[in-house]
Structures are given as C-alpha cells and as structure tokens.
Amino acid sequence: MNVIKQTRIKFASVVILALLAGIVSYPRSIKFIPPVYNAIDKLKINLGLDLQGGIHLEYKADLSKIDSSKIEESMQAVQDVIERRVNAFGVAEPVIYTTKSGLEHRLIVELAGVKDINEAKNLIKETPFLEFKKEADPNDSEIKTILDQLNEKSKIQADDILIQSLAENSNFEELAKQYSQDPGSKSAGGDLGFVKKGELVGEFDAILFNNDFKDGQIYPKLIETQYGWHIVKKIETRGEGDDMEVRSEHILFIKATVDMLPSLKYKSTGLTGKNLKSAAVEFASQGLSEPQVALKFDDEGTKIFAELTKENIGKTIAIYLDNFPIIDTNGDGTIDNSDAPYAPVIQSEITDGQAVISGNFTLDEAKDLVGRLNEGALPVPINLVSQESVDASLGEQSLSSSLRAGYIGLGLVVIFMLLYYRFLGLIASVALLIYSGLMISIFKLSGLTPWQITLTLPGIAGFILSIGMAVDANILIFERTKEEIRRGRTILGALDEGFKRAWTSIRDGNFSSIITSFILIELGTGFVKGFAVTLIVGVLLSMFTAVTISRTLLKFILGEWISNKLWLVGIKKSEISDINKKS
Numbered sequence: 001m002n003v004i005k006q007t008r009i010k011f012a013s014v015v016i017l018a019l020l021a022g023i024v025s026y027p028r029s030i031k032f033i034p035p036v037y038n039a040i041d042k043l044k045i046n047l048g049l050d051l052q053g054g055i056h057l058e059y060k061a062d063l064s065k066i067d068s069s070k071i072e073e074s075m076q077a078v079q080d081v082i083e084r085r086v087n088a089f090g091v092a093e094p095v096i097y098t099t100k101s102g103l104e105h106r107l108i109v110e111l112a113g114v115k116d117i118n119e120a121k122n123l124i125k126e127t128p129f130l131e132f133k134k135e136a137d138p139n140d141s142e143i144k145t146i147l148d149q150l151n152e153k154s155k156i157q158a159d160d161i162l163i164q165s166l167a168e169n170s171n172f173e174e175l176a177k178q179y180s181q182d183p184g185s186k187s188a189g190g191d192l193g194f195v196k197k198g199e200l201v202g203e204f205d206a207i208l209f210n211n212d213f214k215d216g217q218i219y220p221k222l223i224e225t226q227y228g229w230h231i232v233k234k235i236e237t238r239g240e241g242d243d244m245e246v247r248s249e250h251i252l253f254i255k256a257t258v259d260m261l262p263s264l265k266y267k268s269t270g271l272t273g274k275n276l277k278s279a280a281v282e283f284a285s286q287g288l289s290e291p292q293v294a295l296k297f298d299d300e301g302t303k304i305f306a307e308l309t310k311e312n313i314g315k316t317i318a319i320y321l322d323n324f325p326i327i328d329t330n331g332d333g334t335i336d337n338s339d340a341p342y343a344p345v346i347q348s349e350i351t352d353g354q355a356v357i358s359g360n361f362t363l364d365e366a367k368d369l370v371g372r373l374n375e376g377a378l379p380v381p382i383n384l385v386s387q388e389s390v391d392a393s394l395g396e397q398s399l400s401s402s403l404r405a406g407y408i409g410l411g412l413v414v415i416f417m418l419l420y421y422r423f424l425g426l427i428a429s430v431a432l433l434i435y436s437g438l439m440i441s442i443f444k445l446s447g448l449t450p451w452q453i454t455l456t457l458p459g460i461a462g463f464i465l466s467i468g469m470a471v472d473a474n475i476l477i478f479e480r481t482k483e484e485i486r487r488g489r490t491i492l493g494a495l496d497e498g499f500k501r502a503w504t505s506i507r508d509g510n511f512s513s514i515i516t517s518f519i520l521i522e523l524g525t526g527f528v529k530g531f532a533v534t535l536i537v538g539v540l541l542s543m544f545t546a547v548t549i550s551r552t553l554l555k556f557i558l559g560e561w562i563s564n565k566l567w568l569v570g571i572k573k574s575e576i577s578d579i580n581k582k583s
Contacts, residue, residue: 011553017434054112055389059124063380131268134315136258172189191235194238214234233249265318266318294354316345421478428471431470435467458534462538477546499547517536
C-alpha cells in the first residue's frame, strides 16, 4: 500500500471518528433519525455533587485496632453497611466509596438531591444493629390479639364477598380472580377441578359431598378450615359411590398465622452484635469437610446464648442486621424450614459461648455470612472530618459559569491559533474541536462501563486545562515545522520532521503531568481526585489528537501548492525570499 493510499485511509478514519464524536456529544444533530437519536440521547454525563446539588460527607476510619491484613476487608464491610442504610433512606443513585489518603482510609458519601445534612449524618453515624431472635410463642396473648384482629378483618371481607356472590347476575369466576387469596386457583377463577371424597380438608369435604348441596349452587355460608374462610360453588358431579367426583370453585380468604408474619414470628432475646466477639469460616476434619461459620460470644453473650439454646432446641434462630434477616435464601423476609439447610437450627444446649452454623455452604457463601455478621459485631469506627452541602441552584449556576468559561477559553485559543499560525492554526482548531467532542463522548460512554467518570467542577477545570495542553503540543510541532521550512525543506518534509523532533518534548511534558495526576489520585480526596482523573484522560486524548489527528489532517490537505504561499503557515514575508533562495 503506497503512502497516498495510507494517508487517505487515515483521513477517512479521522472523519468517521469526528462524526461519531459529534453525534454522541451533540445528539440533536441526528434528530431527523429518531431511533438513533433516542438511543444516543439517553447517554448522559454523570454530574458530581457540586454541579447537581446535594450533600458530600467524608469520614476517616479508625483502624488502630484492626489487623493490617484485614484493613481492606473491614473498609468494605463499612461501605456495605452504609450503602444499605443509605438505600433504606431512599436516595436516588448515591455514591459511596472508600479511598486512601496517605496512610488514612476514608469513606466518601455523596447524596445527590438530599437537603437535610443533619438527618443524613445521623443516619450514617449509627452503628449497625445485629440481633439474634428466637421463635415467638404462637400462644402469646399479644400475638393472638394481633392475629385475631387481622382475621376478623379477613372474615368481614369474606362475608361481604359472599353476599356479592349470592346476588343475582354475579360472576363467581371474576370475583375469585379479584379477591381469592389461593394462588393455586385464583387465575383459574377459583376452579379446584374434580376431586374424590377425602381429598380435601374435612370441613370442606363435608359440605362439598352433601347431597343437599346441588350442582350450580353457591353454599350460602362461609366454610371455615385451617386455611381460612371459603366461599364455595359446586359446579358438577360425576360417577357414583366410591367413584363419585365433584368439581367446584372457591374464593379463599386466608387465616393469618405467625408463620406468615415475620415481624411476629421472632422476638428479641437480648443477644446482639455487642455480644459477638467474632465470626469466622472454619472447616471440620482438617479442611476435608464443607465450610461452616464459627461464632464466639463474650461473657454476657455466653450466658444469654446458653439459656437461649437450652429453651429452644430444634427451633431456628433468626439473625437480623438492621432489622433484616441475613440468612433468607428464599427472599420471603423470614427464616424458616424453607430456608434449610441455611437456617441456623439449635441442635443442643451450648454453654461455652461458641457455636457453629453448619449447612451446605459454599466457601463464598460462608465468607459472605461471616462478613455480614462481622459488619454488625465489629464495625470500624468512623469520624466525620469533612462535610459540604451544595444547593441545586448553586450547582446549576456553577455548571453554567464553568461551561461559559470553557467556551470563552476555547474561542480565544482558536483565535490565537488562526492569527499566529494561520492555516496550520485552522487545522489545529479543527483537531481541537474533535478533541472536545471526543472528551464529551468519553464522559457519556463511561456510564456504560464499570469505570463511570463523574464530572465535577474541578473536573471541568481539568478538562479546560487539557485543552491548553493540547494546543501546546501543536505549538511545539508547528514551531519545529517552521524551523525546518526556514532551512529549505519542503512543506511535507518539514512537517514530518517537525512531528518527529517535537514528539520527545510533548511526551515528556505530558507524562510529567500524568505522573502528577496519579499522585493527586493516590494522596488526594474527594473533588481533587475528580480533577486528576479528568486531567489524565484529557492529557492522553490531547496527545492522540495533536500527534495523530492533526498530523493526518495536515498530511492529507497540505501539498506543494502551499510552497508559494508560506505566509499561510506563519512564515514572515521577510523570511520567504531567503527560503526561496535556499530551495
């Protein structure tokens, strides 16, 4: 492939890249293509707290009592707890992460849209509450009162629907679909199909196979069973004697029990996270068995746990963290036999304060459970060291001012380049616009990756600074090119030499900026990191723009035609005659 063809391919690639960057950064340009416009318009720049308003809290973790090998694990545990609390607070898209500033470990919490900073601080500073609960006595008077009240309401509703079903022109199937609480037959209009005598519970069976209850009739009274209250319609009878089968429909109103109400099924025992000294993964039989979770309680916890296990052998213990069960495999909000073998069941009285939760755990599941237990048992103390509240209107004003500053800065740079470098400055300005489009596209597209870039006010400053650095690279190249032209080289030869000679200076200057930015990321916190991240992306992209895009555009457009118009590349008229003599 010859040089001309290579240059054309590179130029076409630059044009395509520029078009794509322009479309992503300014979707309105393709509004006439609705499907593409709608897809691209969904891409948004993730604005930082200082631009959209909200609360920024920064906590320093006290790790003085944490083993150095467990620091990262402990910080992750703190982050998990705070995330769960903030999610319960109902904040949309909170940003919570841990960071390291020198030797200090910090937790950053950014709550966009939250106005009450004191409420947010009170929520976060609370210690996670770990609690062990035992199965409640279903005969407890308080529980019975609550269940009686619930069931009375259910029975009243059943009576009302019975009256509706007995009314003329009523539609039993529609009533069943609307009101029945039997998930097995609800969608089928309450249809139970054909059954033989003895297949249903006694109370239901006795009515259904009563000869006085005729096909097509609705039984005029509620039928109460262990499951609740039934409204029954007899549809069809077939067969005789022992082979008799009856098809029916019913509307069920469930009778509430303790098992259905997690808040009633378990009651507090006084055993909490403060009594749990540690939780760890261990293996019996020298590691040849499945992993299990070992618990160790303090003296007070040992006494409570001994009494608890003595009185509840064969029953489950519910372990709650912030009022949510942490072992709930079926997601029903409670721990019961359906969670086996993960639900901890008391096998015997335990008097030494050490217990084991065993089951079909994988190693990852056991580690996860240990982490959840230790979150509540051994929280890392955190101290608020910085807080900032940004009003939404102030953030909007800051964004508007920053963008205006960016437009002015970009405009002034373009004017300078056009006046001083003329045609070369025009190409550099075009490359600069492509660079700006690419940066905005990167901000938007990063939201589709795990490494989303959040644009903050300092980040915009880093972006604007990188524009200047992009122009700086072009200036080095153009000055070197002009020197080579003065020495008598052709325009294309001078251009190649200018890029080649200027590259080392561009590389060293930009890499020193990148190194400085990495130091800011490592040692800085909060918004300083936003500035550094944006600057790194900008510097890398500016190098690509100046060295690759500018060079491709110049090589494609420039030719011998400009040899007689050297003033277009910034050569003074007084120098042109000397150059012509040399050539």
